[in-house]
């Protein structure tokens with residue numbers, strides 16, 4: 114019969130079902146939890162051209178890619194987004210625009226509809242204007258509500274993505290009610306994962322276990338009430354889990370990311386790993402990048418594993434967790450993800466949870482994602498804050 | 507939604523779902539926000555015929571004509587439709 118599949122089957126050689134096109138790192142928002150690289154400001158100059166993006170779309174489709182996410186930064190900051198969307202439509206992608214809503218106009222959304230865009234995923238932050246504007250460091254609350262109405266009017270499925278953290282986790286019931294009121298079809302409650310900017314702000318963002326459990330209970334109750342009308346995904350934060358997540362469904366198995374400047378990555382933060390040179394579409398092209406490049410083959414399968422993962426009976430389930438998280442937190446890219454309770458470095462996670470409870474650390478100012486902070490990090494001027502995390506880009 | 511499916515009912519793909527043949531997968535897929543389902547041969551053949559016009563009876567007849575050698579086809583087709591309704595891939599047309 115039918116098989117539920119996010120693409121992660123054992124069909125070898127793997128094919129990239131998902132292409133995530135991070136078409137620009139420029140963004141009008143400055144979210145405290147942004148997973149973009151902290152040195153993104155060094156990548157904003159050499160964005161791929163329209164022609165280069167069109168070639169990326171064609172080549173990835175030939176390799177088997179089917180789901181397309183167009184994201185950023187804020188993808189609407191590119192003037193050629195309509196062209197990119199239209200190309201994706203004609204190639205038969207199931208395409209998704211991942212946006213903060215800033216820059217979405219009536220004219221553009223009509224153009225997207227014509228071009229064959231399949232859905233729009235809008236990020237929402239809170240029911241309160243204060244928290245929305247605080248966490249994004251911008252004044253965008255009213256705008257988001259307008260954009261949500263526009264998405265509905267153009268008969269797009271409404272997919273809301275809400276990143277959950279300490280500042281909004283207590284409002285989860287109200288957030289879900291708001292989603293229902295504006296007619297959302299899918300809601301993703303994504304607990305913050307700690308990479309990039311969110312890792313720097315971890316102690317300020319991490320909720321407590323009690324908050325998390327309460328939020329999950331409220332979500333379950335809400336699900337029962339609305340039934341099939343609205344699908345709610347609750348993405349558990351792995352710091353409070355016993356086992357790590359199967360990162361990206363396996364390195365180089367299903368996901369392929371092409372960044373604003375053309376780097377081809379198996380996951381968002383792969384560039385933080387040491388000793389790997391990632392291919393760029395300007396050089397040898399996508400097929401080589403996916404099939405042949407040493408970087409994509411480095412952590413495919415499980416040959417690279419060390420103990421305790423190597424002989425662990427659960428290794429197929431999580432493949433030892435996330436390489437980037439393991440490296441950022443432990444300094445060893447081939448170790449066991451510290452989230453795992455069997456990991457010799459698990460204490461790091463327990464310490465981080467404790468640290469977030471310490472009012473002195475947790476009340477330190479947040480480092481918002483903006484060009485100024487990014488340049489300071491790239492120039493090594495915030496090394497005191499960055500130091501505990503190995504080579505955070 | 508476990509009501510028995512009747513042969514005079516008409517189903518269509520759920521709103522916002524797309525069904526297509528994928529060469530790279532060598533099969534039919536259902537696409538929707540946040541996911542995708544790869545359908546095996548039999549499932550694909552059934553969903554392909556769910557077009558918002560044909561009745562369940564017509565779909566069964568159509569499948570029988572296409573695969574005359576398969577025994578008990580009717581039960582398989584109905585089971586597939588029931589599963590698809592339960593998963594909200596297809597919905598009843600007014």
Ligand code: SF4
Nearest residue numbers: 140142143144147186
């Ligand atoms: S998380 Fe916020 S700052 Fe980062 S790209 Fe998205 S909207 Fe921009």
Ligand code: SF4
Nearest residue numbers: 422425427428433453
């Ligand atoms: S020891 Fe490694 S393979 Fe086993 S559960 Fe933990 S992370 Fe997964």
